[in-house]
Amino acid sequence: MSQKLTHLQDLNRLIPYAQMVGLEIARDDKGLLTKLLAHPDNIGNEVIGAIHGGVVGGLLEHAASFHLLHELLDRDTIPRIINVSFDYLRPALLKDTYARGYIVKQGKRVANVRVSAWQEDENRPVACANAHFLIA
Helix, strand or coil: CCHHHHHHHHHHHHHHHHCCCEEEEECCCCCEEEECCCHHHEEEEECCEEECCHHHHHHHHHHHHHHHHHHHHCCCCCCEEEEEEEECCCCCCCCEEEEEEEEEEEEEEEEEEEEEECCCCCCCCCEEEEEEEEEE
16 A cells, blocks of 8 residues: 555544545545545435435545645645536446546646546436636
8 A cells, every 4th residue: 555545534433524434545447536425324325226416516526626735745745625516427326436526637736636536437426516616
């Protein structure tokens, strides 16, 4: 396990919201991955058993933040979120949900990160987000 990943996992454990909803930081063959564990307390729509949209939004924002932290870890900068927008594409059912971010553009002061969340198939996202961070 890389030292960067270990550092991010330690940081993730310090965030109460991440612990409450079940957010984990991991790595796979494509890079950094944020995982939302299936937990019945995260259900927002009990009729269909779907995860609450706020929890899915929290996963997306968390993934964007940690992806940017991962890329900027060697700098003495803590990114601060400027804004984030969400696109909910289909219900996220009570299953483990994954999210991956990538930097669209990084300038001297602002970075733009896009994130996609999925459950069983990365090509069938349940939600996406676009976030801007102040990095100066």
